Amino acid sequence: xxxxxxxxxxxxxxxxxxxxxxxxxxxxxxxxxxxxxxxxxxxxxxxxxxxxxxxxxxxxxxxxxxxxxxxxxxxxxxxxxxxxxxxxxxxxxxxxxxxxxxxxxxxxxxxxxxxxxx
Numbered sequence: 001x002x003x004x005x006x007x008x009x010x011x012x013x014x015x016x017x018x019x020x021x022x023x024x025x026x027x028x029x030x031x032x033x034x035x036x037x038x039x040x041x042x043x044x045x046x047x048x049x050x051x052x053x054x055x056x057x058x059x060x061x062x063x064x065x066x067x068x069x070x071x072x073x074x075x076x077x078x079x080x081x082x083x084x085x086x087x088x089x090x091x092x093x094x095x096x097x098x099x100x101x102x103x104x105x106x107x108x109x110x111x112x113x114x115x116x117x118x
Contacts, residue, residue: 024048028094032084036076045074046094054100072098 018024025047034041049057049071057071069080072095080088099107 018050025098026094028087028091030083030087032087034079034082036079036082041075041079044079044091046072046091046098047074048072048098049100049103051100054103057103070095070099070103 025045027043027045029043030041053071060067067077069075069077070092073080073091080091083091096104096107
């Protein structure tokens with residue numbers, strides 16, 4: 001008689017998550033939807049970042065990666081670059097509310113530098 005080994009399914013690894021009533025994302029409806037890679041983007045989400053996402057973004061920028069889209073805006077770079085400027089502006093303004101302090105301070109400094117130069 002063959003012995004059958006009983007293998008239990010591996011236990012799922014616990015996942016840490018932020019628990020809050022404070023909104024962590026917002027969906028922005030586009031006035032001018034974009035089609036990309038077989039999908040139509042009628043709206044794009046703007047969201048808060050985790051600490052790991054901020055770290056990865058800072059490392060990419062430090063390494064020379066340039067993207068006009070901040071990672072709070074959830075869409076491919078190609079979609080962001082194709083946006084009508086009014087939609088892009090709406091996303092950027094909404095995105096400011098979801099920037100963590102360390103990035104908001106950098107954005108504020110850049111804006112301040114820009115206005116001083118003008």
